[in-house]
Amino acid sequence: MAEKLALWRIGRHLPANRERSLLLLRQSLSMVVVLGLLACTGKPTTLQDKSMSAVTSYVGDIKLPVGVVPGHPWATRACKPGQREADVLACVDGVAIPRSRFDAVQPTYPAGTPPRAIVQALVDEEILAHAAAKTLWGDWLQEPLHRLLVGRLLQDQMEAKLGPDQISPDDVKAAWAVKQVRHSYDRPEIYTVTDAQLICCTGDFRQCSEAESAVKCVNEMEPTARALAAYLNENPPQTVQEMHGRVGADPRFAKAAVVEVSFFWEPTKSYAEQKGYTLMVESFTQATLKLKPGEITREPVRSPFGWHVIRLDTYVPASHKGLEDPAILADLKKNLVPALRDQKVQKLISDLAKASDVQVYLTPFDSP
Numbered sequence: 001m002a003e004k005l006a007l008w009r010i011g012r013h014l015p016a017n018r019e020r021s022l023l024l025l026r027q028s029l030s031m032v033v034v035l036g037l038l039a040c041t042g043k044p045t046t047l048q049d050k051s052m053s054a055v056t057s058y059v060g061d062i063k064l065p066v067g068v069v070p071g072h073p074w075a076t077r078a079c080k081p082g083q084r085e086a087d088v089l090a091c092v093d094g095v096a097i098p099r100s101r102f103d104a105v106q107p108t109y110p111a112g113t114p115p116r117a118i119v120q121a122l123v124d125e126e127i128l129a130h131a132a133a134k135t136l137w138g139d140w141l142q143e144p145l146h147r148l149l150v151g152r153l154l155q156d157q158m159e160a161k162l163g164p165d166q167i168s169p170d171d172v173k174a175a176w177a178v179k180q181v182r183h184s185y186d187r188p189e190i191y192t193v194t195d196a197q198l199i200c201c202t203g204d205f206r207q208c209s210e211a212e213s214a215v216k217c218v219n220e221m222e223p224t225a226r227a228l229a230a231y232l233n234e235n236p237p238q239t240v241q242e243m244h245g246r247v248g249a250d251p252r253f254a255k256a257a258v259v260e261v262s263f264f265w266e267p268t269k270s271y272a273e274q275k276g277y278t279l280m281v282e283s284f285t286q287a288t289l290k291l292k293p294g295e296i297t298r299e300p301v302r303s304p305f306g307w308h309v310i311r312l313d314t315y316v317p318a319s320h321k322g323l324e325d326p327a328i329l330a331d332l333k334k335n336l337v338p339a340l341r342d343q344k345v346q347k348l349i350s351d352l353a354k355a356s357d358v359q360v361y362l363t364p365f366d367s368p
Helices: 002-010 052-058 099-108 115-135 146-159 169-176 205-210 212-234 240-249 282-289 326-354
Strands: 088-092 095-098 189-199 257-265 301-303 306-316 358-360
Touching: 088 099, 088 115, 095 099, 095 115, 099 115, 115 146, 115 326, 115 358, 169 326, 189 212, 189 240, 189 282, 205 212, 212 240, 212 301, 212 306, 240 257, 240 306, 257 282, 282 301, 282 306
Parallel strands: none
Antiparallel strands: 088 095, 088 358, 189 257, 189 306, 301 306
């Protein structure tokens, strides 16, 4: 639970993207737009950390512990404001958060998560557990796990009460105004490819086209490019990973790089008319349009930058739908719910923190 709270605060990665082109966004409550907004196609992650079957396994013959802090039976260590112990990272209404708790949960976080964010998540969990103990003192306190209390509190106050019906028309309008959000419903075709490339020039394609050194390099690279295309077409790789591995394993192609790229294409327009979308150079684009998913260009494709052997990984047809479509409106509202809950959770924690005695000690992380 602490790790979930930390990810709420520092920007989570969260749900699986519905399409590779979508971005994870976040804006103010007035817009309630989008951290992982349209990225969710499945059911949002539940806010309760344990299922009821798991809860049942904790009860039964377990005796409710007394705890070292009255009213907080999970507490194993007490603290006093202004009397800090060296290994205590925070003190919340008399309950100490020792370094050992931090050490226990840190491995569950993504690499590079700031220690301050993890400590703040532990503090947030403690604050919510205290609030839960006050309002859910009955059967839930038979389980000496205050994260269950946090889960129950969040479920009761957020998950059960905040759903698509609570998304306002203004929120929908603001979300639709975000280009990346709108393009998930109203967009041209999407091509995602793996490019085994031999590059002689980078930067503006016009400059590369005119640079004598770049043109000479591209000409000299042609035999290697043709050998690379023949090599990959002899036994076409079935996955992106296999293509990476095969190119990297052959010393003949030590100068080749393998990258994954995506671009949009509006089939009703010519190349020159493709505006407002990510687009590759024309030779690359036209070669890709002729492929089916899983196919590889039989001949290397020349561009101002060098040579390319292209594998089409995925193709997503164009979709031109708007908010007038009831299914689109319902889907957009559903995917706004996690952002709305996130905003409400932060407000709940903020309000509870104001009424709590919270002290956070970060000296161990501030020292060199």
